[in-house]
Amino acid sequence: MPKTAPRRARRRGPRRHTRRDRAVLCVLLGLPILLDLVLVWGPTMASVGLSFTDWDGVGDITWAGLGNYAHLFTDYPQFWPAVRNNLLWLAALGLLATPFGLLLAALIDRGVRFSRFYQSTLYMPVVLSLAVVGFIAQLILSRDQGALNALLGGGKDPVDWLGDPDLNIWMILLAACWRHTGYVMILYLAGLKSVDPTLKEAAAIDGATERQTFFRVVLPALRPVNVIVGVITVVEALRAFDIVYAVNKGRNGLELLSVLVTDNIVGEASRIGFGSAIAVVLLLVSLGFIVTYLVQELRGEERR
Amino acid sequence: MPRRSLLRGMAAGAGAVALPSLLAACGDGPGDGVTLGSNASDTVPKRAYADAFAAYEKKSKKPVKVNTVNHENFQENINRYLQGTPDDVFTWFAGYRMQYFARKGLLADISDLWRKFEGFSDAVRKQSTGEDGKQYFVPYYYYPWAVFHRKSVFRTRGYEIPENFDQYRALARQMQKDGLTPFAFGDKEGWPAMGTFDYLDMRANGYDFHIALMRGEKSWTSPQVRQVFDLWRSLLPYHQKGANGRTWQEAAQSLQGKKAGMAVLGLQHPGQPFTSENRADLDLFPFPEIDPAFGKEAVEAPMDGFLMAKKARHREAARDLLAFLATPQAELAYLKRDPNNVAANGGAGTQSYDALQKKAVRLVAGARQISQFMDRDTRPDFASTVLIQALQQFIGDPDDIDGLVNSIERQKKQIFAAD
Numbered sequence: 001m002p003k004t005a006p007r008r009a010r011r012r013g014p015r016r017h018t019r020r021d022r023a024v025l026c027v028l029l030g031l032p033i034l035l036d037l038v039l040v041w042g043p044t045m046a047s048v049g050l051s052f053t054d055w056d057g058v059g060d061i062t063w064a065g066l067g068n069y070a071h072l073f074t075d076y077p078q079f080w081p082a083v084r085n086n087l088l089w090l091a092a093l094g095l096l097a098t099p100f101g102l103l104l105a106a107l108i109d110r111g112v113r114f115s116r117f118y119q120s121t122l123y124m125p126v127v128l129s130l131a132v133v134g135f136i137a138q139l140i141l142s143r144d145q146g147a148l149n150a151l152l153g154g155g156k157d158p159v160d161w162l163g164d165p166d167l168n169i170w171m172i173l174l175a176a177c178w179r180h181t182g183y184v185m186i187l188y189l190a191g192l193k194s195v196d197p198t199l200k201e202a203a204a205i206d207g208a209t210e211r212q213t214f215f216r217v218v219l220p221a222l223r224p225v226n227v228i229v230g231v232i233t234v235v236e237a238l239r240a241f242d243i244v245y246a247v248n249k250g251r252n253g254l255e256l257l258s259v260l261v262t263d264n265i266v267g268e269a270s271r272i273g274f275g276s277a278i279a280v281v282l283l284l285v286s287l288g289f290i291v292t293y294l295v296q297e298l299r300g301e302e303r304r
Numbered sequence: 305m306p307r308r309s310l311l312r313g314m315a316a317g318a319g320a321v322a323l324p325s326l327l328a329a330c331g332d333g334p335g336d337g338v339t340l341g342s343n344a345s346d347t348v349p350k351r352a353y354a355d356a357f358a359a360y361e362k363k364s365k366k367p368v369k370v371n372t373v374n375h376e377n378f379q380e381n382i383n384r385y386l387q388g389t390p391d392d393v394f395t396w397f398a399g400y401r402m403q404y405f406a407r408k409g410l411l412a413d414i415s416d417l418w419r420k421f422e423g424f425s426d427a428v429r430k431q432s433t434g435e436d437g438k439q440y441f442v443p444y445y446y447y448p449w450a451v452f453h454r455k456s457v458f459r460t461r462g463y464e465i466p467e468n469f470d471q472y473r474a475l476a477r478q479m480q481k482d483g484l485t486p487f488a489f490g491d492k493e494g495w496p497a498m499g500t501f502d503y504l505d506m507r508a509n510g511y512d513f514h515i516a517l518m519r520g521e522k523s524w525t526s527p528q529v530r531q532v533f534d535l536w537r538s539l540l541p542y543h544q545k546g547a548n549g550r551t552w553q554e555a556a557q558s559l560q561g562k563k564a565g566m567a568v569l570g571l572q573h574p575g576q577p578f579t580s581e582n583r584a585d586l587d588l589f590p591f592p593e594i595d596p597a598f599g600k601e602a603v604e605a606p607m608d609g610f611l612m613a614k615k616a617r618h619r620e621a622a623r624d625l626l627a628f629l630a631t632p633q634a635e636l637a638y639l640k641r642d643p644n645n646v647a648a649n650g651g652a653g654t655q656s657y658d659a660l661q662k663k664a665v666r667l668v669a670g671a672r673q674i675s676q677f678m679d680r681d682t683r684p685d686f687a688s689t690v691l692i693q694a695l696q697q698f699i700g701d702p703d704d705i706d707g708l709v710n711s712i713e714r715q716k717k718q719i720f721a722a723d
Contacts, residue, residue, distance in 0.1 A: 056685075057383045058408040075714045078693060143546045144554055163492070163549020165700055248492055252548045252696045266380045268401070268684040271719070 044283065051276035061273075068277035079278070082255035085169055086285065089176070089256070090237040097177040098233050101184025106214065108185070109192040123186050125179040134246030137175040138162065165253025172243055172254060180236060184229055191225030192218070227297045234293060238286045257282040337367035338621035341391035343378035352641035353395075359637040360628045366621060386410040390613040392622035398431040398607035399676030400518070401684060402441050405611075406434035412612040413438045417623060421630050423651030427674045431607055441609050442626045443648035444635060447571035448605040448664050449499045449677075450588040457484075457562055458587075465589045469507075469535070472592040476542035479565040486542035488564035490550035491699055494692035497547070498678035500568045501695060502604050504532045507594035511602040511673040518682035520720035524713040530705055535594065537702040548696050553577070570606065571664050572644040586660060590667055603671035606680055607648055683719065690715045 017025070051068055055061040072079055104122060108115045125133065140147045141161035149158040162168045195218055203213040219226075241258040244250040250259030257278060264275030340357070344350045350372060357368045371391055378385075382396075386405060396402055405411050411434075418432070418439040432441035457463070461482060466472040476486035491497040505514045509528045516522045517529065544555065544564060552573055558564040560577040567574055568591065575586055590600045610629055616622045628634050632652035639647055640656065646664050654662055668674065679687035694712050698705075 058387065058410065071718050075711075075718060077697075077711050077715075142554075143549045144558070157545065160546035160549045163546045163700075165548075168549070248548075249494065251494060251693055252700065263689050264685075267688055268379055268382045268404075270383055271685050271689065 047276045047279050047283070050273055051280045053273045055270075055272040057270040057272055064273055068274045071274065072277050072281070076260075078255045078260055081253075082257045082260050083281075083285075085255055086238060086240070086257050086282075088169065089173065089240050090234065090289070092173045092177055093180050093233045093237045094230075097180040098184050098229060100177075101181040101229075102188050104181065105185045105188035105192060106218075109189060119185075119189070122182045124182065126182040126186065128179065129242065130176065130179065130240070131242040131246045133175050133179055134172075134243040137172065137243070138247060141171055162247055163252070168247070168253045172247060176240065176243060180233070183232070183236075187225055187229055187232075188222070191222045195221045223300075230293055230297070231290065234286075234289050238282065238289070257285070337369060338393060338618050338625050339369045339371065339391040340625070341378070341385070341394035342370055342372045343375045343395050345372055345374045345378075348642050348644075352638045355641050356629070356634050356638040359634060360625060363628065364624060366624070368625065386613055386615070390615055392616035392618050393610050393612050393625055395608065396441070396611045397676070397680050398441055398443060398609060399680040400682060401676070401680045402432075402611065403434050404684065406436070406438075406440045410614050411440045412614050412616060412619070412622075413440060414442070414612060414623070414626060415439045417442075417627055417630075420627070423632060423649040424630075425650055425669075427671065428607070428648055431674065431676060432609070441611055442630050443607050444609040444629060445639065445645035446605045446607040446648055446668065447645045448603055448667050449503070449568065449570045450590055450664075450667060451566050451568055451592075452559065452574040452586060452588050453566045454559065454562060455585050455587045457565060463565075466592045468593045473539065473542075476539065476566075480542060484562075485544050485558065485564040486566060487539070487544060488555040488559045488567040489543040489547040490552045490555035491547045491696060492549060492551045494696060495677075495679060496552045496555070496569065496573075497695045497699060498687075498691070499570065499604060500536065501532065502675060502678050502681075503568065503591040504535050504594070505529070506602040506604070506673075506675060507591060507598060507600070508532055508535060510595075510598040511675065514602075514675065515681060518678065520683070520686070520716055524709045524716060529709055533698060533702075533705045533708070536698070537705070540699070540702050547699050571646065571660070575644060575660070584659065588660065588663060588667075601672035602675060603668055603673075604675045604677060605668050605671070606677040607674075608645075609648065686716060686719045690719065 050061075052064060052066070053061050054064045054067075104118070108119050112118070128136075138146070143149060143158055143160045143163060146161065148161065152158070160167070161171050199217050199221060200213055203217045208216065239258065240256055241250070241262070244254040244256055244259060245262075248254055250256055250263070261275050261279045261282065264271045264278065342350070342353055344353050353370070357370060360366075361368055373381075378395075382405075385394075387410070396405075402411070415438045418429070424432075424443060428443050429439070432439050432443055434440050458465075461479075463475060463478070464471070466475050479486040489497075502514065505517065505528075508531055509517075513522060513528060517524070522528070544550065544558065547555075552569065553576065555564070555567060556569065556574045557577045559567045559574055560582075571588075575583055578586055590603070593600050610626060612619075612622050612626060630649065632647060632649045635647035635649055635652050636656065639645060639652075643658060643661060646657070646661055646668070650669075654665055657665065675681055678691060682691070690712060694708060698708055
């Protein structure tokens, strides 16, 4: 038994904290936890609770059971387009903008000519708020007065880039990707700078092609950056709001769950219960994606 | 009951309810004189209101403290604003949109003030009255909706003012032949198309049906409503294409630029792109008759004015200000700077009006009924979460009327069942 004795002693370690240490710990841990409960979990739980009620923001709150959800899934024509658009957003940012940002980062990191220029040009949109990107998109894409139709010549029946519900989501995704690509690029550039160059040299000596070096050596070394980029992409896709709200208040083809929440909750006569039900759906979707993603990433981390 | 208070506690915990009112409370301390919350954030109305309040301050020697909030934000926050610490008096709209807050007990009853008011017509009085028969609203100005056009275009092309729907359609056809877009049309904001629906419904089915429909008492799947959409569909080929991507300002510009022949808009709107020289060229005619049984007796004339909050802190000062704002001279002080509206008080002299304003006055004076506008005649939540989207969907795809009216009706039942 003597072997275990020191370990047990170490386990008893925390008890050696003085009263003051404990007080400091309580404050340092307690305050953030309290803030988290009040500012994050409180509202979240309130939304969940309210989603089972009817409330107009003034009068009594009445219990509605699952009524809001039933109505949402069956009789609310904007709901499924919004879900579809949210998923499209996720796909566009995740499968197009992110790989493209990585490609640009890799190219710039290799040191193409004028790389400083490209770097700053591509990063420029990131400093703009998405709402501003929305206003710029309108200047370019407006049917009658937009720059794009003026360039195309327009003719008698110019393309209605922002008014046609089959087209406008793609145009807005393009604008959103424009900004997201720069964001991803800058993150990967920072990551690429930190990859040990001797790794690449070793790969070259082993006879790896440049492609092989990139996919087998550099990219795995970028794993921590990948996690960050992945989470940022999912978060950006699910919180998308400002750009569609700036363009047409998120109606007529640009529906998003976040817009439906706002439509129902913010306003003169609020449908707070119904809006909360939409918010809960958005919460579940977000949790689903973020939790799955993080669990996989962390598992991958353990495996190595 | 405990469940209810629990839920309320949860909502309060969210801070969502308390925060805006706390912020509002920071804005204005309980100073002297009356405070006034204004949604007139655009330059022209803001300066015009300032003129009117200055006239009051000069007359009464009492200060008015104006808190101007961005127009859209003011509307979006009105609920929490009225439950928090609202200003004593605030700008708002007549009709159902006012009655809604009266029913919630958030407005002060000013029936006794109304007994002393002079110059308001019965129709105006009706729009200022809550469902309980008491008056809450001080009407200030209104702006009728009509069909706007350029005199010069009608003169050079020899167009006649259409009296009924057939002539209206024939005129549109003729304009198209002449290379004009018959109707300038933009509905990007969601509301401009409402005016066309309202007129089609009131002309085809009468004012009473329209109001009952707006109050949720009639079915949207009824043959009457289908007929409205059918009539509208027959006109859509003469409208500017791509309306859902165009703002009303852009539509008004095509009327101003003589690219379009007509536009169904409110008095406030089409004149904006016109320069002062060619403003005299803008003219209006009433929306043509569809069913002779109803003729052209209803006019859509949204009315803006003032309300007093139930929670007003300077009650006497507020009532004094309201009494002043109901007078013709207060309205004229405003209209001098913003001539895109017409005074609600019939006693206001029309000498200073331009030809278009005078025509608007005659239009409303001859009306048997006055509607307020779709989003003021029905529940705000129904208008903003169902009707805006439905009308845009119709404009984009006018052929699926069945699906459209069924969807509206299902959502209507859900929303109107909430109270």
